[in-house]
Amino acid sequence: MKISIERAVLLKAVSQAQSVVERRNTIPILANVLIEAEGDTVQFRATDLDIEVVDKANAMVERAGATTVAATTLHEIVRKLPDGALVTLTDDSAAGRLTVEAGRSNFSLATLPREDFPVMASSEYSSNFSAPAPALRRLFDKAKFAISTEETRYYLNGVYLHVSDGEDGKVLRAVATDGHRLARIDTDLPASASDMPGVIVPRKTVGELRKLLDDDDMEIAVSVSETKVRFATPSITLTSKVIDGTFPDYTRVIPQGNTRKLEVDASEFAKAVDRVATVSSERSRAVKLQLDEDRLVLSVNSPDSGAAEEELVVAYNDERLEIGFNAKYLLEIASQVDRENAVFMFNSAGDPTLMREGGDTSAVYVVMPMRV
CATH class of the missing domain: 3.10.150.10 (DNA Polymerase III, subunit A, domain 2)
Structure with missing residues (x-):
């Protein structure tokens, strides 16, 4: 096999392949990428036996053929080559080597026979x-x-x-x-x-x-x-x-009867949670939400490291409510909101809380409260 391929095209194909490969495995061939060249295309195939990725790219194929080479090593070499380089891959199956050439750089890598490479059985898709x-x-x-x-x-x-x-x-x-x-x-x-x-x-x-x-x-x-x-x-x-x-x-587990509605600017809410959670102990990272007429107080009280409190102006006109959440969960959910407002629907301090983006019900999130 002998092919010439642009460095950018090769890098894209090899990076997709090497990310599938497991770093630690007991079967040496699974650390390799299978390179198959024919016509004017080259195919890069990698698998960990659960996932298989095949990336096709255009290349100048002087001599068709196939071989397997360490995916991570090939990726590192290609990544470090200069932009715009033309890379030539030449397989010498008798010697068990793949030569990688680009400009004045020349690498010789050990190969394993392509026959040993496991190909995922094709399935009948219903x-x-x-x-x-x-x-x-x-x-x-x-x-x-x-x-x-x-x-x-x-x-x-x-x-x-x-x-x-x-x-x-x-x-x-x-x-x-x-x-x-x-x-x-x-x-x-x-x-x-x-x-x-x-x-x-x-x-x-x-x-x-x-x-x-x-x-x-x-x-x-x-x-x-x-x-x-x-x-x-x-x-x-x-x-x-x-x-x-x-x-x-x-x-x-998706609550249907939550009636207490809080509407808040999603990005302001996320930033405020992040700020007050700075002092919470890493293990629980509990943040307390105190809701009153159009006002939300976020607070953290950590006996070891201190306390924090921040007030936000919100839209809320229901009974007073105190409820606690893991700060990490609140942040992750708030960061999913693409629209300006996040809408939280509460029932009580011990029940799951529902969150959605404004009036959009195509994305719904549920988070369990915690005692604070």
Whole structure:
């Protein structure tokens, strides 16, 4: 195999591949990227056996062929090459080496046979549809902060993507929760997606998928089966196993009867929470909210490090209420608000609180209170 490829194109492809590769693994070939050259394209494939990413790029292919080389090492080399360089990759399979040349730089890297590289078995996808990149980006970006990191509740270690009933008919919905907070985000149901099985997309896949969704004009081809999900752009295909588990009935924890309404400027609220939480003890990071007629007092009282208080002018005209929350959870939820105002709906100091963006109900968040 011998190819010549622009450094920027190569860097983009290799960086996507090396981020999938696990740093620590017991199977040496999984640290490698499979490079396959044919015609005028070169394909870079990486996998950790749960996720597979394939990145296609245009290149001058002098000699077709395939090899595998350490993904992280190749990425580091390409990253450090000068902008605009033309990179030549030459594989000498007899010697088990890949030569990387650019200008006066020359590297020789150890390779492993391409036959040893595991390729993820293709699946029969029961549902195929396409969705705009901005819609998918919003679904996953706004939900991912609530993904659980607790390995014992593995079925919460991802975003539950499924078709559900919205206020005006069927919607494509993403839900994530860790038991302390919950995010439920809706978008218009794409054509042909109504028969999609509900799947739990793993946390790592959500992170990798985000790199495919930056182009606002792009349509993403989505394929879903009971065991796998695939997202594809014209140049990149990301295939992932889904979490084999049942996502809990999240509708039971979304409060319906909360009537006490607080409306507050989202960015002012987030900044105030951040300021008062500075003195709280790291372990609990509890912030108390005292609500009265059109006024909110945020306070923290930490016996070890001190106390803080800040008052905000808000829209609230219900009974006086005192309620406490983990500052980190409040900040994360407030930072999801794209509109100016955040609307909080309370019931009592011990009940879950609902939050949404202004009058928009397509993004709903739930946070559990804590004793303060």
